[in-house]
Amino acid sequence: MRVLILGGDGFIGSHLRDNHLNKGDTVSIVDKDCFRSSKYRNYNFVQHKIVQSDITLKYIIMTNKPDLIYNCVAIANPSYYVSNPIDTFDLDFTLNYDIIQVVSEFKIPLIHFSTSEVYGKKDDNEPLNEDTSNLVLGPSTKTRWIYATSKILLEQLLISLSNRNKIECVILRPFNFIGHDIDWIPSLSKCDKFWKPRIYSCFMDNLMSGKPLKVVNPGTQTRSYTHINDAVSAIDSILSNWKMCKNKILNIGNPNNETTIINLANMMIELMNEISNTNIKYDIEKIDGDTFYGPGYDDSPKRLANIDKLRNLTNWNPTINLRDTFKKSMKLTIDKFSKK
Numbered sequence: 001m002r003v004l005i006l007g008g009d010g011f012i013g014s015h016l017r018d019n020h021l022n023k024g025d026t027v028s029i030v031d032k033d034c035f036r037s038s039k040y041r042n043y044n045f046v047q048h049k050i051v052q053s054d055i056t057l058k059y060i061i062m063t064n065k066p067d068l069i070y071n072c073v074a075i076a077n078p079s080y081y082v083s084n085p086i087d088t089f090d091l092d093f094t095l096n097y098d099i100i101q102v103v104s105e106f107k108i109p110l111i112h113f114s115t116s117e118v119y120g121k122k123d124d125n126e127p128l129n130e131d132t133s134n135l136v137l138g139p140s141t142k143t144r145w146i147y148a149t150s151k152i153l154l155e156q157l158l159i160s161l162s163n164r165n166k167i168e169c170v171i172l173r174p175f176n177f178i179g180h181d182i183d184w185i186p187s188l189s190k191c192d193k194f195w196k197p198r199i200y201s202c203f204m205d206n207l208m209s210g211k212p213l214k215v216v217n218p219g220t221q222t223r224s225y226t227h228i229n230d231a232v233s234a235i236d237s238i239l240s241n242w243k244m245c246k247n248k249i250l251n252i253g254n255p256n257n258e259t260t261i262i263n264l265a266n267m268m269i270e271l272m273n274e275i276s277n278t279n280i281k282y283d284i285e286k287i288d289g290d291t292f293y294g295p296g297y298d299d300s301p302k303r304l305a306n307i308d309k310l311r312n313l314t315n316w317n318p319t320i321n322l323r324d325t326f327k328k329s330m331k332l333t334i335d336k337f338s339k340k
């Protein structure tokens, strides 16, 4: 099989790349960055900033002739949406709109990454369902929601195109995939980013530099974390059941791994001591969202996936529990920086 991964240098894209290479598939990647791409590669890598009306993208598709295209092009950090709402819209909607138009010209099957963020502030205790849950965003003055808005528009576009047989696609809504390489560790990585990484890397940064963990108020907001290996196996199961899954929106998550953010902070402190064989007392500080991220921040109070649809179509089930998800990732992060 020949696959083309747009945004293949990112966290999810690079894990998809390795999975396809392990299966002996031919992999091509287009990405503006090469943080996670090897110098000694056994895949095609085009370092290219995809822009609107991109003829290079058409050329890459024509020359690589993929059987499947992944669209992972996005910036998925809340801190970025809040500080750069216009750039977020440009990348996460306008550019993606163009990518989808180009892919639809070629009639090549597409796996498009949307986001669990589209469920927004919905918090009625019902696990979030692709076909029945309302998408409940906060006020427009809260620019955090520009990302979810962009992703909802793209989902509507893809559903409309697929209803008219103009594209064959699966739309995925990832629920907080986690791995050691999800983002960068601000005080330890060479990185000039002016926005914050997601929680795993913020907490690892605090733990590794002995600073208090900052829990954004109220701390009772929940996420359900999915180990990246489980996520990749879900995508494999979708590929094996493509005919059943095509033209559907599918959650990928691990509902057994739901945690409040305050409990996550305590668990990561405990794991840090367990892994490092120490007994350090780390502090936790509560902080307002606007102080931590800047004005325009708002939050999802609960993000818990209903994965019945994916289970029924593919028989897939996540296997890695919350503690192991974080323990495996934290060990790898600690190893990486202790070797430097």
Ligand code: UGA
Pocket: 076, 077, 078, 115, 116, 117, 147, 174, 175, 176, 177, 197, 198, 199, 200, 202, 203, 214, 215, 216, 217, 221, 223, 261, 289, 299, 300
């Ligand atoms: C983000 C993206 O917006 C989603 O699109 C994406 O699907 C998701 O991450 C993901 O990783 O899959 P979110 O879960 O809100 O959504 O991102 P985080 O930055 O990891 O924040 C999680 C929670 O922790 C939020 O309530 C945030 O306020 C809190 N937080 C974050 C802290 O309490 N302390 C920190 O140092 C960082």
